[in-house]
Amino acid sequence: MPKVPFWAQIVAGLVAGVLLGWLARSQDVTWLRTTLEQIGDIFVQLLKLAVAPLVFFAILVSITNLRKVNNAARLAGRTLLWFMITSLIAVAIGLTLGLLTNPGAGTGLTPKDGAKPEKAGSWIDFLTGIVPTDVITPFTELNVLQIVFMAAVAGAAALKLGDRAQPILAFSESVLELLQKALWWVIRLAPIGTVGLIGYAIADYGWDLIGKYATFTADVYIGCALVLFGVYPLLLATVAKVNPLQFFRGAWPAIQLAFVSRSSVGTMPVTQKVTERLGVPKEYTSFAVPFGATTKMDGCAAVYPALAAIFIAQIFDVPLGVQDYVLIAFVSVVGSAATAGLTGATVMLTLTLSTLGLPLEGVGLLMAIDPILDMMRTATNVAGQAVVPVIVAARERILDRDAYDSASASPVDEGGTPEPEQKEAVPATV
Numbered sequence: 001m002p003k004v005p006f007w008a009q010i011v012a013g014l015v016a017g018v019l020l021g022w023l024a025r026s027q028d029v030t031w032l033r034t035t036l037e038q039i040g041d042i043f044v045q046l047l048k049l050a051v052a053p054l055v056f057f058a059i060l061v062s063i064t065n066l067r068k069v070n071n072a073a074r075l076a077g078r079t080l081l082w083f084m085i086t087s088l089i090a091v092a093i094g095l096t097l098g099l100l101t102n103p104g105a106g107t108g109l110t111p112k113d114g115a116k117p118e119k120a121g122s123w124i125d126f127l128t129g130i131v132p133t134d135v136i137t138p139f140t141e142l143n144v145l146q147i148v149f150m151a152a153v154a155g156a157a158a159l160k161l162g163d164r165a166q167p168i169l170a171f172s173e174s175v176l177e178l179l180q181k182a183l184w185w186v187i188r189l190a191p192i193g194t195v196g197l198i199g200y201a202i203a204d205y206g207w208d209l210i211g212k213y214a215t216f217t218a219d220v221y222i223g224c225a226l227v228l229f230g231v232y233p234l235l236l237a238t239v240a241k242v243n244p245l246q247f248f249r250g251a252w253p254a255i256q257l258a259f260v261s262r263s264s265v266g267t268m269p270v271t272q273k274v275t276e277r278l279g280v281p282k283e284y285t286s287f288a289v290p291f292g293a294t295t296k297m298d299g300c301a302a303v304y305p306a307l308a309a310i311f312i313a314q315i316f317d318v319p320l321g322v323q324d325y326v327l328i329a330f331v332s333v334v335g336s337a338a339t340a341g342l343t344g345a346t347v348m349l350t351l352t353l354s355t356l357g358l359p360l361e362g363v364g365l366l367m368a369i370d371p372i373l374d375m376m377r378t379a380t381n382v383a384g385q386a387v388v389p390v391i392v393a394a395r396e397r398i399l400d401r402d403a404y405d406s407a408s409a410s411p412v413d414e415g416g417t418p419e420p421e422q423k424e425a426v427p428a429t430v
Contacts (some may be wrong), residue, residue, distance in 0.1 A: 003261055013200055016199060017043070017194055024036065028393075035196075036203060037200045042193075043190070052138070053143075053177045054146050054183065055144055059295075060154050061149035063158075065283045069281070076287070079291065080388070082391055089227070090298040090299075091302040092329070093223050094305075094307045097222060102312065104312070217372065220304060224299050227380055239391055242390065250277050251383060254273075258378045258382035264297070264381050272289040278390055280400075281393065293391075296388065297377075297381045299377030300377045303380070304348075311366070312359070331355050333351075349366070360394050
């Protein structure tokens, strides 16, 4: 059989999903709708199955790998700084779009249409919830933030122990490779998962529901597109001084998978491979990408909560002032770790609403449309998780520009990124 490119498989899955979803809704084919739902749920569940151990061992190994990098503390600090800078730009774009378009006006929705979410975030819960009560519950309840905390502590302890921790590190690296191999098999199922996820979204929600949220949906997609295709290329061209188009050629497999899977953590192995392929050193990539997959959320934690807060405030007729917009920016920059790389951004939204004093019932207004929005949000998240390491590596002069310039849009396989050709050492002239 001819080998079909992975991106073409994804596109075919999107087209098939739309057609099957339309058929299931227009002809009221119940069994087809149920089948599409089950296919999508199984794919997402397979991704989630690896999340807890993958995050733990990825963070642990990434922290210990920093010992192989010169100026590790400086790199970590610069990475965090650029995470915050890009988040601030993204939330500013979201606020501007919301103020210009008034997404809550003319929707026909009322406060009675809302409903409180089962789980809500607050600053107290966020701060106290970082430290787990035991080592088992975070894995069983999939509390990614607590898993990151435990992994960071374990990684720091391993660094302090030095050679005595080598057996643990060797075991952790082997487990991480095993998990990534298994996750690659799941990723190969993405075209089938796409059929289920997109098909069920069309069959269940339909175009009528999307029409009620037309302005809000357009704002989210436009805001994320401005960040993805405007802010990131501008930073790459001016700060990193590299060709932005080349970045998208190399990073497209990860961005594409993120759009379908709606999971930054599930996409993490692909994000890490494409970032290495773009010339970022593997030792730094293995730290920056897992760190970004759990904290770097320009779509879910910046553009979206800014627009959602304005949307909900307009539905509930609550006026927002300058101080409220400043608070939205603060929450987006500081609290983005609350999203934790999982599908959806409910925790981040409830954290924003509770900080502003807006009714949490407003979350219920957006839950129906959330899967449609989450695809673009996650694609933006993952692109940012690859952009920042490229920028930092370029600024620190550790970026392999030859590798960057030769990166292709071909699919990334689980075999890894080929090592750059070793150049023969030339004796220095006395």
